[in-house]
Amino acid sequence: MKDIILTGDRPTGNLHLGHYVGSVKNRIKIQNTVDYDKFYIMIADTQALTDNHDNVSKVRNNIIQVAIDYISAGIDPSKVNIFIQSMVPELAEITTYFMNLVTVSRLQRNPTIKEELKQRNFEKSLPIGFLNYPVSQAADILAFGSTIVPVGEDQLPMIEQTREIINSFNYTYSPKEKIFNEPKAYLSEEKICQRLPGLDGKLKMSKSAGNAIYLCDDSKTVKEKIMSAYTDPNHIKVSDPGQIEGNVVFSYLDAFCQDEHFEKYLPEFSSLDDLKNHYRMGGVGDVKVKNFLYQIIEELLTPMRVRREECLRNIDKIYQMLFDNSKKVSKEARKTLEKMKTAMGLNYKQIFTASEDEKNYEINKNKKNIIKAKTF
Numbered sequence: 001m002k003d004i005i006l007t008g009d010r011p012t013g014n015l016h017l018g019h020y021v022g023s024v025k026n027r028i029k030i031q032n033t034v035d036y037d038k039f040y041i042m043i044a045d046t047q048a049l050t051d052n053h054d055n056v057s058k059v060r061n062n063i064i065q066v067a068i069d070y071i072s073a074g075i076d077p078s079k080v081n082i083f084i085q086s087m088v089p090e091l092a093e094i095t096t097y098f099m100n101l102v103t104v105s106r107l108q109r110n111p112t113i114k115e116e117l118k119q120r121n122f123e124k125s126l127p128i129g130f131l132n133y134p135v136s137q138a139a140d141i142l143a144f145g146s147t148i149v150p151v152g153e154d155q156l157p158m159i160e161q162t163r164e165i166i167n168s169f170n171y172t173y174s175p176k177e178k179i180f181n182e183p184k185a186y187l188s189e190e191k192i193c194q195r196l197p198g199l200d201g202k203l204k205m206s207k208s209a210g211n212a213i214y215l216c217d218d219s220k221t222v223k224e225k226i227m228s229a230y231t232d233p234n235h236i237k238v239s240d241p242g243q244i245e246g247n248v249v250f251s252y253l254d255a256f257c258q259d260e261h262f263e264k265y266l267p268e269f270s271s272l273d274d275l276k277n278h279y280r281m282g283g284v285g286d287v288k289v290k291n292f293l294y295q296i297i298e299e300l301l302t303p304m305r306v307r308r309e310e311c312l313r314n315i316d317k318i319y320q321m322l323f324d325n326s327k328k329v330s331k332e333a334r335k336t337l338e339k340m341k342t343a344m345g346l347n348y349k350q351i352f353t354a355s356e357d358e359k360n361y362e363i364n365k366n367k368k369n370i371i372k373a374k375t376f
Ligand code: ATP
Pocket: 008, 009, 010, 011, 012, 018, 019, 021, 022, 023, 150, 151, 152, 153, 154, 155, 193, 194, 195, 196, 197, 204, 205, 206, 207, 208, 209
């Protein structure tokens, strides 16, 4: 069986470098190399509302921004079905059935939820929808039979939750027939790319934390952001020895720098290890390292800016593509939903529209079950 790929992003803002190295780069790699069956990318507006219910316009406006970010970064809409979550109502229904298979305390123990709750400071006003988003994410993954989910490290607990839901569903409703595929996370090989830190060095780069370099930032903004990035606070004079650990500029170099960048932009050093050694010993200033990083990031973002211009000239086509795909994938999710409902015994439509013979069979079967139940 060929793989089915599903992944997504919340339209809470533009995509940033963390999305790129954590997930988008892998999606482009898969799109261009793997012989997959189907590839879906979901713009998760319903999920974004779980902590933005009173700011629908922000979520709505960012749908097109995220779609443009994808295409600018290199996602090919002729190979990948990009769709809008709320336009596939089947996902909400699947979520409803899954919600009965997960306890509140299990969700409260989810490490990503725990961290996000701390950041968001909900205290007593935690929306049920937010706590429940791992369950809705399981529905998104399973509705399309996904086998591979390209994500950043923060999403691993969600994949684990999805596996638990599969087990619970099978145990309860479908012990013989396998309805769902087991999904696997597809992480970036380099640890630093699985969870790129923010410019502040404290948290992961994230839209909500306001510590990101966006794929759509212009050159001037990128330069300003890199110049303000957290380094080693004790590295004051150029001659001071510097620390690499926790130094965001070096984290970004770990994620983006390749050997050939030295020849092009910093020929006095032969490799990243060489630069790190000199920085550690003292004698390399932050501005020099930051300028080097700036050139590397600019090399990545410049072709994206060209494609972005092209997208901006074709906005109507992108909206049309999103609407068409959403309708198409909704039909696919319906098939899974119908299978689930049959396994659960909720296939009323099939029973009520059955022929007389079939109805008699169902009635007899039910009678037998009732008799069996009575004998217990
Ligand atoms: P929000 O702050 O609204 O939650 P976000 O920046 O965390 O936004 P998401 O839309 O939640 O972005 O994440 C989309 C995908 O990108 C997920 O697979 C997530 O793991 C990945 N991702 C997000 N931030 C990073 C990061 N800093 N490093 C690596 N991967 C990331």
